[in-house]
Amino acid sequence: MNIVLLGSGNVATHLAIALKAIGENIVQVFSPNFDNAKQLADKVNSEAINQTSEIDSQADLYIISVKDDAIVEVAAGLSKVKGLVVHTSGTTDIKVISSLVNKAGVFYPLQTFSKAKDLNFNNIPLCIEATDSEQLELLNELAHKLSKEVYKLDGEKRKVLHLAAVFACNFTNHLYAMANQLLIKNDLDFDIIRPLIAETANKVLVDLPENVQTGPAVRNDESTMNKHLSMLSDLPELQEIYQTLSTSIKLAHK
Amino acid sequence: MNIVLLGSGNVATHLAIALKAIGENIVQVFSPNFDNAKQLADKVNSEAINQTSEIDSQADLYIISVKDDAIVEVAAGLSKVKGLVVHTSGTTDIKVISSLVNKAGVFYPLQTFSKAKDLNFNNIPLCIEATDSEQLELLNELAHKLSKEVYKLDGEKRKVLHLAAVFACNFTNHLYAMANQLLIKNDLDFDIIRPLIAETANKVLVDLPENVQTGPAVRNDESTMNKHLSMLSDLPELQEIYQTLSTSIKLAHK
Numbered sequence: 001m002n003i004v005l006l007g008s009g010n011v012a013t014h015l016a017i018a019l020k021a022i023g024e025n026i027v028q029v030f031s032p033n034f035d036n037a038k039q040l041a042d043k044v045n046s047e048a049i050n051q052t053s054e055i056d057s058q059a060d061l062y063i064i065s066v067k068d069d070a071i072v073e074v075a076a077g078l079s080k081v082k083g084l085v086v087h088t089s090g091t092t093d094i095k096v097i098s099s100l101v102n103k104a105g106v107f108y109p110l111q112t113f114s115k116a117k118d119l120n121f122n123n124i125p126l127c128i129e130a131t132d133s134e135q136l137e138l139l140n141e142l143a144h145k146l147s148k149e150v151y152k153l154d155g156e157k158r159k160v161l162h163l164a165a166v167f168a169c170n171f172t173n174h175l176y177a178m179a180n181q182l183l184i185k186n187d188l189d190f191d192i193i194r195p196l197i198a199e200t201a202n203k204v205l206v207d208l209p210e211n212v213q214t215g216p217a218v219r220n221d222e223s224t225m226n227k228h229l230s231m232l233s234d235l236p237e238l239q240e241i242y243q244t245l246s247t248s249i250k251l252a253h254k
Numbered sequence: 255m256n257i258v259l260l261g262s263g264n265v266a267t268h269l270a271i272a273l274k275a276i277g278e279n280i281v282q283v284f285s286p287n288f289d290n291a292k293q294l295a296d297k298v299n300s301e302a303i304n305q306t307s308e309i310d311s312q313a314d315l316y317i318i319s320v321k322d323d324a325i326v327e328v329a330a331g332l333s334k335v336k337g338l339v340v341h342t343s344g345t346t347d348i349k350v351i352s353s354l355v356n357k358a359g360v361f362y363p364l365q366t367f368s369k370a371k372d373l374n375f376n377n378i379p380l381c382i383e384a385t386d387s388e389q390l391e392l393l394n395e396l397a398h399k400l401s402k403e404v405y406k407l408d409g410e411k412r413k414v415l416h417l418a419a420v421f422a423c424n425f426t427n428h429l430y431a432m433a434n435q436l437l438i439k440n441d442l443d444f445d446i447i448r449p450l451i452a453e454t455a456n457k458v459l460v461d462l463p464e465n466v467q468t469g470p471a472v473r474n475d476e477s478t479m480n481k482h483l484s485m486l487s488d489l490p491e492l493q494e495i496y497q498t499l500s501t502s503i504k505l506a507h508k
Contacts, residue, residue: 068475069475091478091481111449111450112454112466112468114457114466119453124449125450151446156440157442159485160436160439160440160485161437161447163485164436164437164447165433165450166470167429167430168429168447169450169451169468170467170470170471170503171496171499172429172430172451173454173458173468174467174506175422176421176422176458177467178421179422182421183415186411186414188411188414188418192405193379193418193419193422194459195365195377196366196379196422196423197426197455198455199365199366199373200366201451201454201455201456203368204427204430204444205451205452208434209428209430209434212368212427213424213427214366214423215420215423215424216420221323224322227345228417228420241498244494244495245428248428248491248495249424249425252431
């Protein structure tokens with residue numbers, strides 16, 4: 001398949017490398033910043049471009065992998081291409097691009113990407129959607145070559161999934177950061193808590209989180225919770241989060 | 255070493271098995287509930303007892319691994335033994351037992367334990383404390399046989415660590431549960447989000463959480479955050495948590 005990739009960020013980079021690895025042809029990498037386009041294009045033996053007018057109109061698939069609020073602008077530059085145009089956003093409706101291009105779809109990988117960290121696409125859930133069944137089948141075939149976890153999801157379910165991911169990933173990471181804030185303040189190293197973080201995640205890979213909740217809140221251990229709140233008296237922000245989450249745990253398990 | 259274990263819960267069970275595995279002798283397992291004592295005693299070829307009067311007074315080490323509010327009562331039954339008495343609590347001051355027994359210490363494993371799940375003690379951080387340096391050395395030797403991560407920490411630092419663990423483990427698990435609540439409500443399976451949970455934890459095993467924060471809050475993406483808040487309008491509890499944590503992320507990264 002001949003693919004034009006529009007974007008050069010974390011998702012675009014991982015996707016380009018994974019697509020190349022399964023033998024797809026990345027014909028062009030587009031970015032308004034030519035250096036960024038070039039950096040990624042070089043990795044996947046592709047051509048870097050930074051002008052919409054240079055986009056190859058004969059490709060089979062155009063993948064828009066840019067910030068959500070830039071999707072419309074990029075899609076507008078693809079109004080004349082015949083191939084399928086997809087975006088990779090969890091929150092953006094398919095209509096945002098289907099009103100601008102001939103054939104539209106969504107190809108949303110549910111994972112957290114960092115440029116510096118290699119990822120095995122094989123178990124990354126890929127959520128796909130398209131405006132017609134033929135295009136959906138094309139995306140389905142491609143997705144299955146990349147991953148064993150492929151989900152055909154409409155926009156509403158995809159948005160829920162993205163919201164759930166904010167809780168399970170973004171907020172979780174911020175809790176790790178708050179733990180580190182407490183450790184740093186007391187000359188303790190983050191290393192000491194890493195095995196606990198790993199095991200907390202490991203547990204829910206084989207069980208459901210509601211079955212393995214531990215800690216003072218689920219035990220209704222008011223004495224420990226009060227000690228903790230008083231330890232946080234000079235960190236009102238952490239105190240509020242402690243209070244809010246403890247109340248929520250107690251409610252969920254009462 | 256001859257060890258008496260007082261308790262039969264998750265921590266006691268994992269600790270007994272690990273101590274047995276390195277060749278220590280668990281002479282007795284005490285629990286007010288004889289069946290519980292017996293169940294664990296059988297696993298480690300030990301004697302089950304449920305009367306304080308039956309406790310062997312000649313052991314080298316007494317490990318109290320019971321709920322925090324039961325520690326005092328159990329320690330009071332050990333006032334006549336000559337061996338070292340330790341508790342395994344993150345939040346309980348050493349003074350709670352040192353005022354009751356001859357030699358006191360703390361042996362706190364920083365991990366989340368479930369009876370059903372095997373754990374390798376080798377990378378579980380063990381935090382130790384004792385009222386005198388000779389006893390601390392005894393605990394240090396034992397701890398190093400169990401784990402490569404041994405920390406001599408005073409009570410204040412241990413309490414901070416326990417509090418940090420509530421953020422990094424208990425609260426994190428509750429965020430997983432809230433993600434699952436959203437998924438269930440929309441007929442989506444928790445499986446779809448498990449790879450993301452694993453990778454979110456994996457990232458901070460090699461980096462610091464503040465360096466790898468992603469999501470709408472750190473990008474100041476108000477449009478997505480507003481969409482999410484409106485999707486949560488019928489779940490006010492989740493909405494409050496979304497608001498509180500997003501505000502905190504924005505503050506931490508501004």
